[in-house]
Amino acid sequence: MVDKTLSSSRGFSLRAKLLSLLIGLVVATLAVAGMTLWYVYATQDIFQHMEKSDISALLSAQGLEKELMAQQGLTTYYSLDHNEQWLVRLDKHNKQFEALLSKARDTNYLDEGRTILNSIDSDYLRYIHSRNEVVDLYKKNLNKEGVKLHRQIRTRFQSIYDLCEQYKQLHQKRIRLAAVNYKEQAKVLTVLSLVAVPLSALLAVWIGFILIKRILDPIYRLSRLEEKEMPDLLSGEMGALSERMQTLIDDVENAYDMLQHSRDQVEQSEKMATVGKLAAGMAHSIRNPLTSVKMRLFSLERSLDLDIIQKEDFDVISEEIRHLDTIIRNFLEFSRPPKLRPQVVSPSELVDSTLNLLSHRLESCGVVVTVCRKEKLPIVNADPEQFKEALMNLILNSCESMVDGGKISITEDSMTIAPYGKMATITVADNGPGIPASFKDDIFKPFYSTKEEGTGLGLSISNRIMIEHGGWLHLKDSESQGTSFVMALPLKEASTWLRS
Amino acid sequence: MQRTEVRILIVERNRRMRDFLRREFSRRNFIVEDAGNGNELFSKLDSDTPTHLVVLAVNTPEGLDGGLLQQLVTNYPNIPVILHSYLEELSEDPFLQKVAAMVEKSGNPENLTRMVSVVLKRYYPDLIEDDESENSYV
Numbered sequence: 001m002v003d004k005t006l007s008s009s010r011g012f013s014l015r016a017k018l019l020s021l022l023i024g025l026v027v028a029t030l031a032v033a034g035m036t037l038w039y040v041y042a043t044q045d046i047f048q049h050m051e052k053s054d055i056s057a058l059l060s061a062q063g064l065e066k067e068l069m070a071q072q073g074l075t076t077y078y079s080l081d082h083n084e085q086w087l088v089r090l091d092k093h094n095k096q097f098e099a100l101l102s103k104a105r106d107t108n109y110l111d112e113g114r115t116i117l118n119s120i121d122s123d124y125l126r127y128i129h130s131r132n133e134v135v136d137l138y139k140k141n142l143n144k145e146g147v148k149l150h151r152q153i154r155t156r157f158q159s160i161y162d163l164c165e166q167y168k169q170l171h172q173k174r175i176r177l178a179a180v181n182y183k184e185q186a187k188v189l190t191v192l193s194l195v196a197v198p199l200s201a202l203l204a205v206w207i208g209f210i211l212i213k214r215i216l217d218p219i220y221r222l223s224r225l226e227e228k229e230m231p232d233l234l235s236g237e238m239g240a241l242s243e244r245m246q247t248l249i250d251d252v253e254n255a256y257d258m259l260q261h262s263r264d265q266v267e268q269s270e271k272m273a274t275v276g277k278l279a280a281g282m283a284h285s286i287r288n289p290l291t292s293v294k295m296r297l298f299s300l301e302r303s304l305d306l307d308i309i310q311k312e313d314f315d316v317i318s319e320e321i322r323h324l325d326t327i328i329r330n331f332l333e334f335s336r337p338p339k340l341r342p343q344v345v346s347p348s349e350l351v352d353s354t355l356n357l358l359s360h361r362l363e364s365c366g367v368v369v370t371v372c373r374k375e376k377l378p379i380v381n382a383d384p385e386q387f388k389e390a391l392m393n394l395i396l397n398s399c400e401s402m403v404d405g406g407k408i409s410i411t412e413d414s415m416t417i418a419p420y421g422k423m424a425t426i427t428v429a430d431n432g433p434g435i436p437a438s439f440k441d442d443i444f445k446p447f448y449s450t451k452e453e454g455t456g457l458g459l460s461i462s463n464r465i466m467i468e469h470g471g472w473l474h475l476k477d478s479e480s481q482g483t484s485f486v487m488a489l490p491l492k493e494a495s496t497w498l499r500s
Numbered sequence: 501m502q503r504t505e506v507r508i509l510i511v512e513r514n515r516r517m518r519d520f521l522r523r524e525f526s527r528r529n530f531i532v533e534d535a536g537n538g539n540e541l542f543s544k545l546d547s548d549t550p551t552h553l554v555v556l557a558v559n560t561p562e563g564l565d566g567g568l569l570q571q572l573v574t575n576y577p578n579i580p581v582i583l584h585s586y587l588e589e590l591s592e593d594p595f596l597q598k599v600a601a602m603v604e605k606s607g608n609p610e611n612l613t614r615m616v617s618v619v620l621k622r623y624y625p626d627l628i629e630d631d632e633s634e635n636s637y638v
Contacts, residue, residue: 284586284589287586287605288517289514291606291607294607294608295607296520297607329588332588332589
């Protein structure tokens with residue numbers, strides 16, 4: 001589900017999505033707030049209008065009815081006892097009725113109401129006029145004529161009352177209409193709220209979901225360095241951030257590896273420098289008396305007349321001294337850090353040059369060398385002499401291991417090897433007897449040799465030369481069918497570890 | 501001037517090698533002096549007897565880095581110096597440029613004796629007129 005959601009929305013950036021959702025949320029919230037305000041104002045308006053007009057008119061109508069009804073019977077009471085008090089009360093209610101009628105006119109806003117009020121006014125004027133005539137007849141003790149006229153105006157009185165009732169009902173109807181209107185508006189607001197509130201909630205949940213799934217969760221995972229689980233789920237900004245973080249972590253790891261590598265090299269170099277000083281002193285101390293011995297032997301050889309056996313003994317002594325001298329020279333060479341004189345050169349040229357140098361030796365050993373090369377290797381920064389010595393040691397080792405001749409193949413290649421970058425590799429493989437498994441771990445150790453005449457320094461020197469060049473020498477394979485070594489050198493653009 | 505008048509000073513810590521070289525040069529009719537260290541060297545150079553050539557092995561206790569060569573070529577610029585040493589052991593020193601010659605220390609002393617003749621001929625052309633006597637030892 002999450003995948004589908006994410007994949008369907010991959011067309012938009014996270015920023016655009018969040019902005020859209022926030023705008024949507026703000027709009028929905030503002031819409032609800034606006035409608036609520038409108039509703040409050042509308043309701044207030046309805047009530048104000050109702051209070052100002054309809055309720056006031058209703059109260060006027062009720063007052064008119066009341067004042068009209070208060071006048072009822074007072075004329076009859078006067079006709080019975082001719083007490084002036086009844087006429088005073090009649091006049092008082094008459095004035096109150098007229099005042100209420102005037103007020104009703106002021107508050108009325110309906111045409112229909114105006115018509116009713118006009119009818120009430122005209123009917124009431126006629127009624128008052130007739131009633132005054134009745135009162136005058138009673139005052140003159142013309143009771144018979146007075147009663148007759150009195151009966152006639154009672155229907156008019158009822159008509160006025162009916163009109164007052166009609167006016168009251170008119171405003172009661174207006175109040176009911178206002179209530180209906182209020183209900184309608186409340187309904188609209190309710191419907192809008194029912195739509196807007198879930199919409200806001202949905203948008204808020206959506207934003208929350210995006211914040212958690214697309215931002216907080218990846219940040220949490222990034223902080224926990226669980227980067228390997230993320231990339232498939234992440235896209236857009238967080239995907240880019242994840243990639244940058246991944247790249248950064250890789251860079252840090254690579255830098256750490258290279259730093260460690262460099263530190264190991266420095267440590268090794270320091271050790272070798274110390275060993276070198278010690279070895280140089282020791283070797284010099286040995287060489288000096290050895291040279292003295294050689295000089296004396298030279299002198300003896302010059303003066304003695306030796307027989308065959310003595311001559312053989314003499315030669316063996318000379319040969320062993322020479323061997324000792326070679327061991328010391330190799331030891332000195334190994335213990336002294338090589339001073340690289342790097343040049344820009346293709347390893348392929350160095351391979352060819354080495355094979356030229358060794359051509360007679362290879363021929364005498366009966367070894368055939370084939371070079372597998374698709375194209376000339378790219379240039380490297382390397383000390384040609386040192387590199388040739390490293391390669392020469394490998395080839396000579398192969399020659400010496402293959403007693404009755406054999407085959408050596410040299411394969412050139414270039415590839416990217418993390419964290420070193422682009423490297424040139426040269427694989428030297430022979431079809432000799434191979435290196436016994438128990439010796440494999442020790443072949444790069446100095447003075448470790450399986451050969452009677454070997455000094456055990458050839459591979460150590462080669463290995464150190466390659467390390468000094470920022471590369472390495474590895475035993476790739478060694479079976480009964482042969483042995484292969486790989487020499488690796490950083491190509492020029494990656495050659496930042498060259499030491500001199 | 502005859503060879504018997506040519507005085508060579510051999511500076512070598514190893515007494516046996518010093519003796520051997522002394523014997524070799526004596527056989528070639530040179531007057532040979534030797535020194536086992538810097539003090540002896542300068543003491544003999546400062547003596548009234550002139551020295552025509554110094555054969556210096558840098559394995560003296562002072563060594564090359566101790567300034568022996570520097571002192572020698574600076575204070576006695578007119579005396580040619582032949583460095584007799586293991587050349588690969590020599591570090592880069594500007595005073596190496598001032599020596600007359602360098603000979604690898606090996607089991608064959610003739611390389612050194614031959615170089616001595618060459619240097620003497622160059623510095624003292626009237627000292628040795630031909631190499632016949634030397635060649636007779638080769």
